Amino acid sequence: MNVLVVAAHPDDELLGAGGTIAAHADRGDSVTALILCEGVSVRYRQERKAEVAAQSRRAATILGVTDLIVKDLPDQRLDTLPISQVAAHVEEVVKQRQPAVVYTHFGGDLNRDHRIVAEAVLIATRPYAAPSVREILMFETPSATEWGSAQLLPAFQPTVFVDISATIERKIEAFLCYSAEVADPPHPRSVEALRARARYWGSQFNRPMAEAFAMVRSLR
Numbered sequence: 001m002n003v004l005v006v007a008a009h010p011d012d013e014l015l016g017a018g019g020t021i022a023a024h025a026d027r028g029d030s031v032t033a034l035i036l037c038e039g040v041s042v043r044y045r046q047e048r049k050a051e052v053a054a055q056s057r058r059a060a061t062i063l064g065v066t067d068l069i070v071k072d073l074p075d076q077r078l079d080t081l082p083i084s085q086v087a088a089h090v091e092e093v094v095k096q097r098q099p100a101v102v103y104t105h106f107g108g109d110l111n112r113d114h115r116i117v118a119e120a121v122l123i124a125t126r127p128y129a130a131p132s133v134r135e136i137l138m139f140e141t142p143s144a145t146e147w148g149s150a151q152l153l154p155a156f157q158p159t160v161f162v163d164i165s166a167t168i169e170r171k172i173e174a175f176l177c178y179s180a181e182v183a184d185p186p187h188p189r190s191v192e193a194l195r196a197r198a199r200y201w202g203s204q205f206n207r208p209m210a211e212a213f214a215m216v217r218s219l220r
C-alpha cells in the first residue's frame with residue numbers, strides 16, 4: 001500500500017504521525033513524506049539549510065520512510081502564495097505515488113502554514129482528481145494544534161487511533177535528529193511530553209501508546 005504524509009515543516013511529519021509512519025513501514029507499506037517548506041527562513045538561518053535537510057533524511061531513515069521529498073516553499077509565509085500553487089506541489093506527488101492513504105495537518109492548527117497545507121491536501125485529493133486516495137487523516141502537531149483555540153478555529157477531536165507501542169522509540173529517536181526542535185519538559189515538543197501524549201491517547205484504548213487522528217473521509 002502507498003502512503004503519503006504531507007507536512008509544512010521539517011519535524012511536523014513525525015510529531016503527529018511518526019509512530020504510525022514506522023508502523024506502516026513495518027507492514028511493508030511504501031511511505032512517501034512530502035515536506036513543503038524549507039524550514040530555514042524564519043526558524044533557522046539560511047546556512048542551517050543543509051543541516052536541517054540532513055536531519056530530515058536521518059529521521060526519515062529511522063522511521064522507514066521510502067521517499068522523502070522536500071520542497072522550497074517559504075516557511076511561515078505560505079499565505080503569500082496562491083493556494084493553487086501550494087496544492088500543485090501536492091497534486092504532483094499524488095499523481096506520481098498514487099497513495100491509498102494520506103496524512104496531513106489538522107485544519108484547525110494555530111500555525112497558518114499547517115492550515116494552508118491541510119487545505120492544499122484536500123484540494124489535491126478531491127475524489128475525482130485523485131481516485132487512488134481512499135482515506136485522509138489529519139494529525140496533531142504538539143504546540144500548534146492545542147494552541148489553536150476553539151474560540152477561533154475547530155478543536156481537534158480525534159476519531160482514529162493507531163497503536164504505536166511497538167514504534168514509539170523510533171518516533172522519539174527520529175525526533176531527536178532535529179536537535180534544535182527538542183525542548184525541555186514540560187514543553188509540548190519535549191521527549192517527555194511526546195511520550196505523555198502517546199500514553200494519554202493509548203490509555204483511551206487500554207494500550208500503552210497511541211497516536212490520534214481526525215478522519216476526513218474513508219472509502220471502505
Ligand SMILES: [Zn+2]
Nearest residue numbers: 008009012111
Ligand atoms: Zn510546522
